[in-house]
Amino acid sequence: MMEPVPTVLVVDDSPTVRKIVQMTLQRERIRVITAGDGLSALTSVADEMPALILLDIQLPRMDGYHICQIIRKNLQFRTIPIIMLSGKDGLFDKMRGRLAGSTEYLTKPFDSVELVQTVKKHLVGWQQRMPPQYEGMRSRLRHRG
Amino acid sequence: MESQDRIMDGDLQTLGLQSVLKMLALSGKTGTLFVHSGPETLSISLRKGQIMALHEESYIKTDLLSMLCLINKLNPSRAQAIREVSRGNLQVALAMLVERNWMSVDEMQRRLEFAVTQSISHALRWVDGRFSFHRQLVTMESQMRPLDIDSVLLEALRQADEWEEMGETSLTRMTVARWLPEVSKDVRSLGLSQEHIEVLCLSNGEVPLQAMAMVLMIPEARVVRIMNRLLELHLIEVVDTALEAELQQDLSNIIIMCQHTLAQRRQNNAPDQHLLGLIETLSQCINGLLIHHGTYAKSMRGRGQIPLTEIVRYLERRFDHPLQVIARQQYPILETVTFTNGQLDCSEIIHLDKLVKGEQLEAFYWEAVLGLATFLRTVFSTLLNDEVGNSHTGRQLNYVWKAFLTEVDQEIQQYQLYKAQKSTQQMRKRHSENVYQMGVGSSNAPQGDGNLYRSPETQRRSK
Numbered sequence: 271m272m273e274p275v276p277t278v279l280v281v282d283d284s285p286t287v288r289k290i291v292q293m294t295l296q297r298e299r300i301r302v303i304t305a306g307d308g309l310s311a312l313t314s315v316a317d318e319m320p321a322l323i324l325l326d327i328q329l330p331r332m333d334g335y336h337i338c339q340i341i342r343k344n345l346q347f348r349t350i351p352i353i354m355l356s357g358k359d360g361l362f363d364k365m366r367g368r369l370a371g372s373t374e375y376l377t378k379p380f381d382s383v384e385l386v387q388t389v390k391k392h393l394v395g396w397q398q399r400m401p402p403q404y405e406g407m408r409s410r411l412r413h414r415g
Numbered sequence: 416m417e418s419q420d421r422i423m424d425g426d427l428q429t430l431g432l433q434s435v436l437k438m439l440a441l442s443g444k445t446g447t448l449f450v451h452s453g454p455e456t457l458s459i460s461l462r463k464g465q466i467m468a469l470h471e472e473s474y475i476k477t478d479l480l481s482m483l484c485l486i487n488k489l490n491p492s493r494a495q496a497i498r499e500v501s502r503g504n505l506q507v508a509l510a511m512l513v514e515r516n517w518m519s520v521d522e523m524q525r526r527l528e529f530a531v532t533q534s535i536s537h538a539l540r541w542v543d544g545r546f547s548f549h550r551q552l553v554t555m556e557s558q559m560r561p562l563d564i565d566s567v568l569l570e571a572l573r574q575a576d577e578w579e580e581m582g583e584t585s586l587t588r589m590t591v592a593r594w595l596p597e598v599s600k601d602v603r604s605l606g607l608s609q610e611h612i613e614v615l616c617l618s619n620g621e622v623p624l625q626a627m628a629m630v631l632m633i634p635e636a637r638v639v640r641i642m643n644r645l646l647e648l649h650l651i652e653v654v655d656t657a658l659e660a661e662l663q664q665d666l667s668n669i670i671i672m673c674q675h676t677l678a679q680r681r682q683n684n685a686p687d688q689h690l691l692g693l694i695e696t697l698s699q700c701i702n703g704l705l706i707h708h709g710t711y712a713k714s715m716r717g718r719g720q721i722p723l724t725e726i727v728r729y730l731e732r733r734f735d736h737p738l739q740v741i742a743r744q745q746y747p748i749l750e751t752v753t754f755t756n757g758q759l760d761c762s763e764i765i766h767l768d769k770l771v772k773g774e775q776l777e778a779f780y781w782e783a784v785l786g787l788a789t790f791l792r793t794v795f796s797t798l799l800n801d802e803v804g805n806s807h808t809g810r811q812l813n814y815v816w817k818a819f820l821t822e823v824d825q826e827i828q829q830y831q832l833y834k835a836q837k838s839t840q841q842m843r844k845r846h847s848e849n850v851y852q853m854g855v856g857s858s859n860a861p862q863g864d865g866n867l868y869r870s871p872e873t874q875r876r877s878k
Contacts, residue, residue: 379675
């Protein structure tokens with residue numbers, strides 16, 4: 271029987287970052303979906319219910335803090351771990367990220383080993399966080415994958 | 416499994432697997448035999464001394480359906496249809512192939528029997544390890560007809576002997592091979608047998624030797640011989656998956672670092688500073704790749720600690736000539752760039768502002784950006800071809816690399832756009848001056864927006 275795989279949503283306006291994260295996590299048997307801006311990110315969250323979100327702060331149309339707040343206010347998605355991914359490494363930005371509801375903060379340029387460790391740490395118990403209505407979709411994805 | 420169920424256990428050094436199996440067959444036992452050696456475990460279900468099913472713990476999870484497609488025994492769309500339902504279960508996949516008449520019942524039986532024989536043959540070669548026989552029969556899904564232990568043992572021992580006869584070999588059942596990217600000759604002219612061609616087809620950098628043997632239903636030792644022949648003919652190379660993972664990680668970190676620097680430099684609004692930032696980013700990226708290649712180049716691997724001078728000599732030998740060619744044929748400014756300790760030294764270009772100013776400085780910087788971008792492409796493709804070739808890892812890295820180059824190209828195009836806008840403005844200015852001199856006042860001459868250099872999109876991304 272094929273094991274269910276978690277889905278991680280990567281939101282970043284840089285195609286390079288999106289593809290590197292995708293390549294790195296896929297090697298760890300994690301399914302990766304991507305979004306290049308804030309609105310597509312929210313659509314993906316609603317459609318796919320990812321197990322974790324990697325979220326850049328500076329994004330077109332809507333910044334990462336705002337996306338994070340929207341997700342945290344939604345009862346269905348509020349438990350999804352959100353890792354902020356940004357070039358800003360100041361204490362103020364980290365605090366702002368925490369206030370917006372991020373779970374952890376990774377500073378760019380990040381190391382791929384550190385990225386994998388952080389993602390895996392927050393993926394523990396991802397299946398328990400999945401609302402029942404997404405089970406059917408998850409099983410379809412398993413078949414596809 | 417409960418210990419009270421255990422009716423026999425022992426050391427493989429004291430009682431070999433062959434003897435254990437013979438004993439269980441003779442006494443017509445029913446139960447499950449577990450054999451462990453290091454991380455490997457074999458579970459064999461027996462009923463009245465016959466093999467009902469076998470499960471190998473270390474069995475590499477390769478997709479039989481994809482492999483059948485690779486050797487043209489199954490259509491990819493049919494494979495996909497089976498995959499969707501079987502969900503990775505080999506037994507279900509085989510049963511479905513039979514049900515849809517895409518495989519005969521006889522072939523399915525032969526495949527299942529071959530897999531059992533192959534696993535037992537492998538376990539017969541274990542020197543250290545333990546076994547235990549439990550009365551309880553563990554449920555293992557199997558479509559297989561019960562197998563007579565004696566006949567399985569006979570074939571398994573023959574296969575194990577083939578391994579032994581081969582003597583020293585660096586290939587193991589986990590070995591993965593792939594086609595060499597440089598192969599240009601027509602393989603049909605090499606007089607290869609059907610088996611050689613099938614192994615060649617399966618050498619895609621993903622299928623381990625053990626899985627090849629299983630799909631082709633030929634003993635592993637024979638696959639080793641075929642692979643050795645293909646290696647001699649320089650048609651394939653052995654893939655080191657651990658090394659490739661490490662290499663991919665290192666290159667990813669370099670690209671992430673360079674993308675980050677590129678994004679940071681976007682904040683320079685002055686054109687000459689932006690170009691200088693691009694020069695620094697490109698040279699940083701080239702130097703990162705050179706350091707990486709000094710560690711992972713094929714000729715540097717497996718030789719332990721290599722003296723720095725040798726690495727430097729290798730890098731200069733490999734990349735100095737392409738740099739000179741680019742400088743001579745397209746971008747003469749690169750003649751000022753030198754190799755120092757295996758690193759590209761662009762300090763003369765970076766300090767050009769002490770010699771020239773204004774438009775001339777911008778022109779020099781522009782030429783350097785184009786030249787370095789060309790050289791960067793050369794370095795990366797040479798490096799990738801040497802280190803991973805046309806492998807899965809190579810294709811993945813190429814995919815990421817193209818995304819990074821797109822970002823670099825966007826930055827370069829930004830400057831081209833700025834130059835075009837600037838020249839249009841100058842032309843319009845000259846035109847309106849001429850019109851003014853001719854005595855006609857002009858009030859509708861276009862006004863600059865104060866920041867020609869940045870499109871709204873780039874301005875946003877730079878904030």
